[in-house]
Amino acid sequence: xxxxxxxxxxxxxxxxxxxxxxxxxxxxxxxxxxxxxxxxxxxxxxxxxxxxxxxxxxxxxxxxxxxxxxxxxxxxxxxxxxxxxxxxxxxxxxxxxxxxxxxxxxxxxxxxxxxxxxxxxxxxxxxxxxxxxxxxxxxxxxxxxxxxxxxxxxxxxxxxxxxxxxxxxxxxxxxxxxxxxxxxxxxxxxxxxxxxxxxxxxxxxxxxxxxxxxxxxxxxxxxxxxxxxxx
Amino acid sequence: xxxxxxxxxxxxxxxxxxxxxxxxxxxxxxxxxxxxxxxxxxxxxxxxxxxxxxxxxxxxxxxxxxxxxxxxxxxxxxxxxxxxxxxxxxxxxxxxxxxxxxxxxxxxxxxxxxxxxxxxxxxxxxxxxxxxxxxxxxxxxxxxxxxxxxxxxxxxxxxxxxxxxxxxxxxxxxxxxxxxxxxxxxxxxxxxxxxxxxxxxxxxxxxxxxxxxxxxxxxxxxxx
Numbered sequence: 001x002x003x004x005x006x007x008x009x010x011x012x013x014x015x016x017x018x019x020x021x022x023x024x025x026x027x028x029x030x031x032x033x034x035x036x037x038x039x040x041x042x043x044x045x046x047x048x049x050x051x052x053x054x055x056x057x058x059x060x061x062x063x064x065x066x067x068x069x070x071x072x073x074x075x076x077x078x079x080x081x082x083x084x085x086x087x088x089x090x091x092x093x094x095x096x097x098x099x100x101x102x103x104x105x106x107x108x109x110x111x112x113x114x115x116x117x118x119x120x121x122x123x124x125x126x127x128x129x130x131x132x133x134x135x136x137x138x139x140x141x142x143x144x145x146x147x148x149x150x151x152x153x154x155x156x157x158x159x160x161x162x163x164x165x166x167x168x169x170x171x172x173x174x175x176x177x178x179x180x181x182x183x184x185x186x187x188x189x190x191x192x193x194x195x196x197x198x199x200x201x202x203x204x205x206x207x208x209x210x211x212x213x214x215x216x217x218x219x220x221x222x223x224x225x226x227x228x229x230x231x
Numbered sequence: 232x233x234x235x236x237x238x239x240x241x242x243x244x245x246x247x248x249x250x251x252x253x254x255x256x257x258x259x260x261x262x263x264x265x266x267x268x269x270x271x272x273x274x275x276x277x278x279x280x281x282x283x284x285x286x287x288x289x290x291x292x293x294x295x296x297x298x299x300x301x302x303x304x305x306x307x308x309x310x311x312x313x314x315x316x317x318x319x320x321x322x323x324x325x326x327x328x329x330x331x332x333x334x335x336x337x338x339x340x341x342x343x344x345x346x347x348x349x350x351x352x353x354x355x356x357x358x359x360x361x362x363x364x365x366x367x368x369x370x371x372x373x374x375x376x377x378x379x380x381x382x383x384x385x386x387x388x389x390x391x392x393x394x395x396x397x398x399x400x401x402x403x404x405x406x407x408x409x410x411x412x413x414x415x416x417x418x419x420x421x422x423x424x425x426x427x428x429x430x431x432x433x434x435x436x437x438x439x440x441x442x443x444x445x446x447x448x449x450x451x452x453x454x455x
Contacts, residue, residue: 130330
């Protein structure tokens with residue numbers, strides 16, 4: 001049943017790489033933004049909140065287009081990054097990772113934020129009386145207690161990144177071997193006569209990966225809960 | 232020696248207290264809602280007074296006029312909270328070690344073993360707080376506060392969450408801790424019998440004010 005061509009395998013591995021990189025790179029930012037939104041009050045907080053959630057409500061094609069006119073090679077930010085740091089996003093797999101990371105970001109932030117808001121802040125007070133300054137307090141109390149939310153957020157982001165289609169194809173197109181993910185490959189196959197069988201194989205792979213991610217995250221979340229509450 | 236002279240407005244309630252606590256155990260005694268816990272929080276550095284002064288052993292911890300407010304992690308004051316507040320993700324042993332880690336001190340197995348024996352918590356070291364009974368949890372909380380080598384120990388109704396039987400079980404440990412550790416303590420309670428066993432001085436609070444200061448005989452006087 002799994003009759004994958006080398007090009008299909010490339011798409012599968014590329015999808016995994018893009019989703020993993022997008023999730024890992026987004027995670028520190030996700031934790032920082034979630035902490036800010038959960039704990040701090042500052043001017044323009046609702047604006048930050050709205051901007052973070054924007055990719056969730058905008059049509060993905062719109063997000064992709066906005067990325068194109070911001071991070072494209074001739075666009076201001078894109079040209080700056082390419083000239084000064086040699087970082088190029090347009091029509092590269094890194095651009096796909098950027099698009100996926102941004103599309104997944106709101107889901108990640110939501111999960112982590114809820115988890116931070118659920119922490120009993122009295123525990124942080126207790127840690128402070130025991131000599132923990134803000135940095136150590138965050139590292140030894142807040143962060144470990146947020147772990148279930150971080151796992152949930154990372155898993156949601158990974159799943160979202162794996163399924164991303166609209167923003168990615170708009171921003172970095174559909175280049176086999178460089179930006180063609182599973183979703184894009186399935187789409188391409190359904191557009192050619194007789195491609196259905198190959199498309200089905202890729203669909204099976206996508207289902208397997210998603211299920212595996214779901215099971216793994218459940219397992220990690222349960223382990224984290226046991227660690228937190230004593231098993 | 233601890234000198235406290237603070238004002239704090241908490242919603243409709245206004246707290247306005249001044250007292251001195253020397254060596255031994257000073258009880259802050261009074262009915263619920265008289266601001267006892269708020270005073271403890273201010274001494275610990277977790278709640279900022281509106282104005283006044285808090286001085287411990289000649290170090291100014293808070294001075295509203297001079298803008299001094301030493302952060303809680305720099306005060307070296309141990310606190311035992313009513314609900315214990317053990318860290319749920321750390322084992323009992325790591326909870327006990329937490330204060331030492333944060334101060335960057337080397338391990339001191341002798342003191343550790345002594346405190347563990349004093350509180351009889353040796354069999355609990357590998358467990359997580361979630362698996363402890365209320366009484367065990369409070370004993371670990373005493374140990375955790377003691378092992379940070381505090382200059383002063385604040386005990387905020389440490390037995391209030393326990394039933395009578397558990398209280399009776401823990402009081403002897405508390406007495407041993409008092410006699411052994413020789414750390415000055417502030418003991419907050421609304422239970423006269425408990426205070427009588429633990430404290431040697433009493434600051435009686437009523438509606439946010441110090442009603443009287445003196446020895447344990449104050450405990451028998453009725454509230455107006």
